[in-house]
Amino acid sequence: MKILFTMPIPEDLQEKQQAQFPDNTYHYIEDIRACDTLSEINCIVSYGSDITEEVLERATNLRWLMVFSAGIEELPHAKLQDKNITVTNVRGIHAIPMAEFAFSYMLSYVKQLPHFAAKQQEHQWGRADHQISELANQTLIIVGTGAIGTQIAHLAKAFQMKVIGINTTGKQKVPFDKTVQTKDITTVLPEGDFIISILPETNATKGFYQKHHFQTMKKSAVFINIGRGSAITEEVLIDIAKQQTIAHMYLDVTPIEPLPENHALWSFPNVTITPHVSAHSPRYLYRSFDIWLENLERFQKQEPLLNTRQLDRGY
Template identity: 40%
Template sequence: MMLVYFTFDSRPDLQQQLLDQFPQVTFVFHNEIDNNVLAQADVIVTYGEDLTEDHIEIAQNLKWIFVASAGVEMMPHEKIAEREILVSNVRGIHKKPMAESVLAHILSLKRSLPYIYQNQKNRIWNKRGGNPSELNGSTAFIIGPGAIGAELGRILQAFQVNTIGFNRSGQSAPYMNETYQITELKNHLPKADIVISILPSTKETKHLFQYEHFQLMKDSAIFMNFGRGDLVETDLLIRVLEEKLIGHAVLDVFEEEPLPSNSKLWDLDNITISPHCSSHSTRYLERSFEIFVPSLEKWLKGETDLENKMDILRGY
């Protein structure tokens, strides 16, 4: 009997769904990896942060890893590729909650909500302050216009925002008014009101944003990183914000997580710090299972053309 090993616990109703739908499969759910179970596992379901090279070595029966996350940078890529283990993930399930999170931050800044909240806390009635502006008519750059970027573009266009996408190929992307190659980014940055990165962590994207990128941006621009923290070097970002080269930064990801309590980023007044929670939702696991269940059905029939199959060495 096939053994599917979840290296995290999940909601009892979702577990029961699997047990009812796949009586021919043995499911094991653990919060910590048990090497004895691992050695027998045909399939592993993981968040992608707990598997080591040693685990892959122990899991001699392993043929497929399903990652209930979009990022796989913490997994032992080479060892997995060497064993030719298939990897698939839940790319796309973040698009609704993440797009709503990005939009919430943009509207909060545009409509001066932090100022309003602070005045309420201090019992101050002031109709004049906060300097509110409007989102409509803005130009937003979406760097990495995949599933999340497309959903964000769809919503922003409803607010009459001009959406410009940047990807590797420069080929048109859904809900982008224009699309260019990432290598052309510097040529267009001066016209951006909002710059949103949803890039994964790869060799090409590490420290992609340099000082000159921020120099080219409007001093009123909002820079938002919702992809991976190594897009910008932390010390560089601190310098940019201290020099007020841009209007505001909204960061959901950081080079070091959790962000240390002594980081200078906490002290700046032109930054919003979100603790890598923009994709969180009470419906997260439910959405993950909506991808996993059809994939498991295929797998049991001997099919390997699964949704969101990845090239583990490329990281996506």
């Protein structure tokens, strides 16, 4: 096979795959448009954003696209389906860093760490003027019970939290205390002290959260979005922040990315924004390669591949 990587790959990983699969030819080029042998490539390994219809037209011998990310919404789905190109991704590798990130939000909130950081800047002890609490016995609602949601749920049980899962079927999963269907989400939202959204971007999830969802939540609830920013419109986010419908929103993703410097969301004290970094980890490429090398062996043996995407479903 002739395989093209469109991102920098550490030398130790290059050497590992060369030793394990010496019969393949590997190309490394960060700008896919500059690849003058694209018509000869059988497999492209990419983060996905550089795969366009033009690239697919040029890649006449492409059989497999391996995407080193979980989201595939940016891909030209129709063209990939027309050309019968297999698409796989690295679903599951984000579970550890994103679960830890979600807990950094929640622990920061209950322990009021931003308040004490501000007090330190003011050189003030300020011990008695702010109440801290704990996660134990609080209820966490996780919207999305895949690999990431399940990892968060495992950590939540270690913190002695009650965990409710939301998914399309309502199928019960360990370690969730209970799971309900997405269509029934408003029946459990009033129970949530923390609500974490891990929804992917599909036609069904764009603008999923409406004002009435937040109005159903406790006034003291905290909403966290580490899934896709498109799940909530700008209008809804700003309205919830202005009206102080809930206590706080943590947004690692926003409807517009990067969020413009003059955007209203930056200025609300009840909104914390991070720049879509919850999945970042020095282990990212290494975890991706675990799946990639397993799939490369399966591909050559003509066995079913891990994480084959159903493009008609959008994720």
